[in-house]
Amino acid sequence: MKYNFTVQKTTTPKVKPDPNTLKFGRAFSDHMFIMDFDRDRGWYDGRIVPYGPISLDPAAAVFHYGQEMFEGMKAYRTPDGRVQLFRPYMNAERTRKTNERMCMPDMDPELFVSAVKAIVDVERDWIPEKEGTSLYLRPFIIASEAFLGVQASNQYMFMIICSPVGPYFDIPGGGIAPTKIYVEEELIRAARGGVGFAKVGGNYGGALKAQEHAAAHGCSQVLWLDANEHSFVEEIGAANAFFMIGDEVITAPLQGTILPGVTRASVIELLKKWGIKISERPLRISEVVKASEDGTLKEIFASGTAAVITPVGELKFRNNALTVGDGGVGPTAQKLYDALYGMQTGTREDDMGWTVEV
Numbered sequence: 001m002k003y004n005f006t007v008q009k010t011t012t013p014k015v016k017p018d019p020n021t022l023k024f025g026r027a028f029s030d031h032m033f034i035m036d037f038d039r040d041r042g043w044y045d046g047r048i049v050p051y052g053p054i055s056l057d058p059a060a061a062v063f064h065y066g067q068e069m070f071e072g073m074k075a076y077r078t079p080d081g082r083v084q085l086f087r088p089y090m091n092a093e094r095t096r097k098t099n100e101r102m103c104m105p106d107m108d109p110e111l112f113v114s115a116v117k118a119i120v121d122v123e124r125d126w127i128p129e130k131e132g133t134s135l136y137l138r139p140f141i142i143a144s145e146a147f148l149g150v151q152a153s154n155q156y157m158f159m160i161i162c163s164p165v166g167p168y169f170d171i172p173g174g175g176i177a178p179t180k181i182y183v184e185e186e187l188i189r190a191a192r193g194g195v196g197f198a199k200v201g202g203n204y205g206g207a208l209k210a211q212e213h214a215a216a217h218g219c220s221q222v223l224w225l226d227a228n229e230h231s232f233v234e235e236i237g238a239a240n241a242f243f244m245i246g247d248e249v250i251t252a253p254l255q256g257t258i259l260p261g262v263t264r265a266s267v268i269e270l271l272k273k274w275g276i277k278i279s280e281r282p283l284r285i286s287e288v289v290k291a292s293e294d295g296t297l298k299e300i301f302a303s304g305t306a307a308v309i310t311p312v313g314e315l316k317f318r319n320n321a322l323t324v325g326d327g328g329v330g331p332t333a334q335k336l337y338d339a340l341y342g343m344q345t346g347t348r349e350d351d352m353g354w355t356v357e358v
């Protein structure tokens with residue numbers, strides 16, 4: 001291997017959480033990965049150490065100007081006991097694009113993937129076995145230089161923490177369930193020229209208010225509209241959105257405001273392979289409303305690493321509740337979920353070459 005990291009094992013391993021009651025992102029494994037950067041040395045001192053608090057100067061740039069980024073991926077245990085990742089080089093390439101936009105240092109994709117593999121290898125026992133569970137991985141980079149000027153930091157820390165997670169939907173036997181989504185017409189998530197395509201913290205802190213709107217309307221998430229006209233559909237919460245109208249599946253084009261999801265790219269490739277028409281094009285909410293009225297709105301679903309595929313059963317738009325399809329889980333969403341989840345967890349042959357063994 002091109003990159004080598006030191007490993008300091010914990011002397012006080014934790015008791016692992018009960019796999020039957022695992023929540024999302026509450027429990028953390030025994031170790032974490034850390035690597036430092038400064039302008040003179042580049043990335044250096046990659047190491048795996050016991051999980052725990054870190055010490056930072058209160059003037060560290062990340063606290064004041066939000067110069068930081070994160071990634072989200074999972075390690076899965078297959079029925080025959082192997083451990084695998086799903087398309088990790090896509091996360092590594094996305095990291096490069098995010099870093100470039102945020103004036104953060106470039107990172108060799110091989111370094112990113114080597115670090116992910118190294119921490120997963122050490123935390124192998126932390127990957128739960130139960131159906132629907134996995135080890136969620138959170139790589140992130142923060143600006144650590146102590147300086148109160150608005151400029152790019154000269155020092156950074158790259159870290160990876162791991163969290164055993166349960167199934168996203170609480171369904172006996174696993175699988176997916178329809179959700180209600182609120183169409184957010186007032187607040188916006190991202191504008192052209194901004195940082196919507198990058199996984200940077202500010203995008204999510206700024207989205208919490210809309211999450212409150214959704215909850216106030218009895219919905220689990222918002223459907224974001226574009227920043228200019230508040231009329232084109234963009235994303236659903238922190239996941240990419242797909243609309244099936246007639247026999248065409250439509251998703252927003254990547255023009256700077258959409259996070260280019262690994263799951264989104266995989267959905268597009270699978271639909272193409274299956275001969276289902278998939279268009280990356282602007283779609284107005286008015287077109288979605290009209291389709292729901294004339295009965296051609298077949299399905300809406302969201303895609304992302306956390307939930308894989310989330311079907312939408314109902315849209316709340318102004319004071320109307322629009323039923324999507326028959327309000328249940330659509331066949332396209334189900335087929336995509338089965339294919340992706342099956343490949344990720346090794347219960348189905350990976351005929352796309354997307355999984356990487358650790």
Ligand SMILES: *Cc1c(COP(=O)(O)O)cnc(C)c1O
Pocket residue numbers: 072199235237238239240259260261262263264303304305306
């Ligand atoms: C992470 C994220 C997604 C999904 O990306 P995946 O790589 O599929 O997990 C979509 N939209 C937003 C805003 C995100 O933060």
